[in-house]
Structure formats: structure tokens, C-alpha cells
Amino acid sequence: MSHLSTSSVRIGALAPLTRPGWADAGRHLLAGMELAVREVNDADGIGGRPLELVVRDTAADPHKAAAAVDELAGLGVAALAGEYHSVVARAAAARADALGLPFLCSSAVLDALTDQPTDRVARLAPAQSHGWRIYADFLLAAGHRRIAVAAQPSVYWASGTRILRDHLAPRGGTVIELDMSALAPEAVGDELVDHGATALLLLVGHPEPAVPIVRSVRRDQRLAEILIGAPAGQPELPEWGTLLGGDGAGIPFLRYLPEHLGPLGARVAKTLREELAQEPSFVAFEGYDTVTVLADVLRAHGTDRAGTAVPWPHVAVEGTRGPIRFSRAPGISAWQWAWPPVHVADRDPAAADRFRIRHVG
Template sequence: MSSFRTAFALALLCCVPVLCIAGGARAQGAATIKIGELNSYKAQPAFLEPYRKGMELAVEEINGAGGVAGRKLELVVRDDGGNPGDAVRVAEELVTREKVDLLAGTFLSHIGLAVTEFAGRRKVFFLAAEPLTDKITWQNGNAYTYRLRTSTYMQVAMLLPAAIAAKKKRWALVYPNFEYGQAAAAIFKEQLRAAQPDVEFVTEQAPPLGRIDAGAVAQAVDDAKPDAIFNALFSADLAKFAREGNTRGTFNGRFAVSLLSGEPEYLDPLRDEVPVGWIVTGYPWYAIETPEHKAFIEAYRRKFNDYPRFGSVIGYSTIKSIAAGIAKAGSSDTDKLLKAFENLKVVGPFGPFEYRACDHQATMGAYVGELALRDGKGVMVDAKFVDGNTVLPSCAEVASRRLRPQN
């Protein structure tokens, strides 16, 4: 038994007994490797339409080169309804009715957690492509789930040096009131307090996802008179908050750090209303000159006549990861695939990364930069790539985090 499975032995003993159905139940001689992919396509189209295109590009490249382990890849895509219960039902249908070899996808953190629990209970391989919550690989992790995208903890850690260097005492927190936002705020408070014990958090605004009263939130932040703002809103909620904050002067003279706000999915719709000066994580596709990214962007433009978004990178890297794992395993058998993903090395548009054996988290990094206006639209400037390895806790620290809840 691997060290990862040993770490989860006690947790697995607590699960309700169920009939075990392996994800690799289809005959290995089948013509294709079926990837069951579920996601909130209708609820989060800004990110997930580019994500789907990234997947399609990767499948086309891999199948065009002869497939993997002698078989072509086949995507079986379903919408999870943006609801954990629906997501579990869809995952069940993919495994039972469609006989997929493995599961991948999910976007929202609470849905990713639901499918993580399903994967552990049904003993099917699951690559959580996009959900950010650390619980997927830490407190709620299991032997059957790996995660690709740079996690909440990692992204907060990437912004922390700028927050510390700003030396601001009074902070306002703004985040969506569900698992990802709650975790982001908790991690930021924990890490900033450790570095700056006298910090004060003067207000926390946590509107429901997709139902923000942006004017009221911006006014509440302004009324609290913070020196700085931590933001974890995204998508339409971010756009509404940024516009109201600019209109009301909420951001004037205030330092701000923000998760995800440099991703073109969320930055482009703001146009000239971008909150200039925010330090953000994101994807400055127009400024990345590495060979891996140049090859990716050329292939993406050739196929779609468009520039990639960050979702495109994640979709592409999801399929490339699965293909690399199957190639290493020589099979889509669940047990062999799980073993192959331990310390699996993959090359994506951001360069090489790997999946850690101790917590199943990928080390893929992200870009950090400052928001600015250029030709009437928002861009990231002075962007620098942060290797995921540099912001992940040690395996010993991960083990301790699995045993205690986040504050």
C-alpha cells in the first residue's frame, strides 16, 4: 500500500459500506478510453467554454498522434447543474451507464468536494480539474482523487508577499459565501496574522455566490475605512463589485490583493472599468514567451481563431495529465492509474509540473502581477510566474492540516 493510501486508512474506515465499483471496469481491449467529464457549463460559461475548447484541442492532438496506450481518448461530457446533488447523480450515470474509465472536471469547490467523496466511495479515479478548495487534497482528500489547478492555499500564498510588503494594518475582506470564498478568507487571515500580528480585519463582506448587492458591499467596505482590501470574488460578482467600487471611490488610496482577477475570463468584461493597481493572480497570455506556451497559443489560435483564456489552459492540461498518467501506467485500470499519478511529471502550457504523492496536489504554478489599463482594456503588468512548489506546504505540514480544521 502506498504512503498516500496509508495516510487515508483511518478516514476510509469511517465511510459507510457500499458496493465497490472500479472506475476501470471496462475491458482494457475497448477501442477508446472514455473520460467522464462533468462541469457547471451552464452556470459558469465564461470559464468553462474556453475550458472545453482546451480539452478538445488536447484530445485532437493526442488522438492525432495515435492515442495513448494504443487507444484513442473519448470525452463524455455532462453538465453537473451547478449543484452537488446533481453532480453526484451525473457522476453515477457516467460510471454506471456510460462505463467511463475515469472521471474529471468540476469547477465550484463544493461540487468538487461532493465528487471527491463519490470517487472515494465508489473507488473510481477522479481528476479534480478546477475546484480550488484545499479540502479536496487535505481534510477531505482520498486515495482516488487528484487535483490539477493551483489551490486556494497556493494562490493566497502567492499574494501574501505583496500584502506583507504593503504594511497595511486595517483590512477589509470580500469573498463569495461558499466553500472557496470562506477558505480563501480563512487562509489569508491565518497567513497574514502569522506575518503581521497587529493586523486588524475591520469588515468581512460575504455575499451569496451570483447574488451580490454590489453597491451595498462596496459601501460597507468604504464605511469600515480599511487601509487595504482582500478580494476573492470572481465572474459577474467581481465585475459588479469592481464597477460599484470604482463609482463610489471605494478603492481610492487603498491597496488591494485579489484572487483570480487577472484571468481574462473575468478581466476582459470589465474593459476600462478595471480596478487599476490591484495585485492579482491571473493569466497574462499576451506576455508569456516560453516555448511551451508559444506552441500552445499557436495551436489554440489555429483551431479556434481566438486567444486562450485561463480555462483553456486548465482544460488542455487536464487531458494532457490524464494521457501522461495512462501512458505511465500502460493502462486505464484504476489501481494502476492511481499509482502512475504519484509524482507524475507533465508538461503543460506553463511548463513542467508534477503531482505530489503525499497529497495528490499538482505543482502547476500561476502568474502574479498588477492590474493596469492598456488601449482601453485591463491587463496584467509586471507579471511573474510563481512555481507551485514554492508555495506548497511540506508533506509533514499537509499531514497536520488533514487532522485539524482551518480557522
């Protein structure tokens, strides 16, 4: 790239690349970001300077993420991008805001990404309250009123349970909580039978204990009719299909994609499919869109962003899943793309590597 000068513009990239993080999600997120960086540099970079990603593995650890933000700020990055896990992104957002560093969060959905409204943090993924209400509507439309949630202790899972309960209760739905810090996966079946649940939602980590729970429920003859669901998107990850095969099909999850990709999305999907040697998840598109937006901001408003407000409300970028603009959504502290496309999908029981759309938000 001889047409680019040697001094690069650096973006700090946060992603879970090792366990206990959802490493598949991190890999797809990074693949999307790296593709966008290459395309930005093929188009003269940022004012003739190459764009460079400085990647740090958060491993689903909030403390590790906060330390990475400090390190990246010290390295002089112009902005931060990425992260998949909500609790981790929250720690990164707090640190970035304190340091005056712009942060565009790719994938984390927790409504309260920051404690106070801030002009430094923006988000592409839909807020949890938006997506999970759509999921609750899907459950109601499918006739489910007694819904069990197998949950682990975490701010994210507790928030999801509360959103579901608040949305379902006025519409005749009941949410039954199963505490997976006290229950073995093999004991879930008895609880479902005792409570008369018709749906079980996996509000737990992947692959443990999500995969053992699915195997246990699938093998329980009493539960042949039960719907297993995973709103947080575990079945989107390629590893899900590898570990569970047919048992992992027919488990609906939230997916932040349109029903049909436009020309840009289709082109990016084709390239990512070749590079990943598998179908790109919606997380890969989030990664691509994150860098595309940041490149637009850096080109238009300069690379010395530290300590100054980012012009999020003036962003207007064509992303892989539609036009991206940011606004203040009620109850959301960060600038928010309101909203990315949302649908409920599952892996097709007739071909577990193929996805079906079950409900459109």
C-alpha cells in the first residue's frame, strides 16, 4: 500500500478470543473488523494514513478489559471498537468514558452500558430491552405462557429475566427461574415437569452448561414437546452445531440481521464466508460495521479525539444491514443505532447448518 503514509491511525479492538469468553463470537467479530480495515486502507485509509487495529483479548473478564483500555489509551489509539460480552463492554465503556476515549460497542446489549449518559460511547447492537421484548412476543405468538429460564448469576442474565417477566406478565405469561448455580443440568427436566413449563430458555454460558442442559432435555421423553430457546444467541455460533448436531436445531435465538441482505451485506458475507470457511454470524457484520462507522468519523472529524465529544448524531453510514444513524433512545445511556434489524431464527432440524427465520421484530 505504497500510496499510504507510514504513520498509522490506530483503533483499539476488544474481543473475547479465549475461554471463558465465547471465542467463536470474538473470532467472527474480529474477522469483520479486519475486513473493514483492509477495505478502508484500499480506499486511501484515513486521509492517506493507514488504519491499524490493535487487538486485545478480553476473555470475558471485565478487569482484563478495563486494563486493556488503559493500555490502548497509552498506545495512542484514536478510538475503541468491539466487545461481545455485555458485562465486559460495560467495564470497557466506563474506563473509556473516564479517559475521554471514544468507544463504539459492536455487540453487547445491556441497556445500561454506562451509568450516566455520555457523548463518548455509542452502540450498534440493539439494547437488550428491545431485542428480548421481540423474543417474548415470539414466545407468546407461539402459544407459550409458562416459561422456565435456566439462569446463571450475572447482571446480564438477571436483566434478561426481568425484561421477559415485565413483558410477559401483563400478557398472561409466567416466568419460572431455575438457578443453575444450584441445579445440575440433569435435574432441569424434573423442574420443568413439576412447574408445567412449555418452554425453557437458556440464560447460561456456552458451551457449559448450555450444551449439557440441551442434551439432558432432548433425551427426556417427558419433554418431547418442550421448546428450548436461547435469546442470547448461543446457537448462532458454529461451535454450537459442532457440539450438538441435530440436538442443537430448532432452538430459537435472537439474530441481528435483516431477512435479506442488500448488495453491500451480500458482498461482505461472501468475503467473510471464504475467510472464515463457514457462514458468518451476525457478529461478523457488527464488526465490519463498527470499523466502517469509526473510519467515517475519523475521516470527517479528525483523529485526535481524546477528551472531545464525538459527533455521533451526525453519523450517516451505509452498513451491511442498512443505514446507520445514532440517536438517544429512552432509557439507554449510550448513543444508539435504533434499531438494527432483529429477527428470531433457529437452526433447521432438516439441515442443522441452515437457519430459518421464525419471527421478525
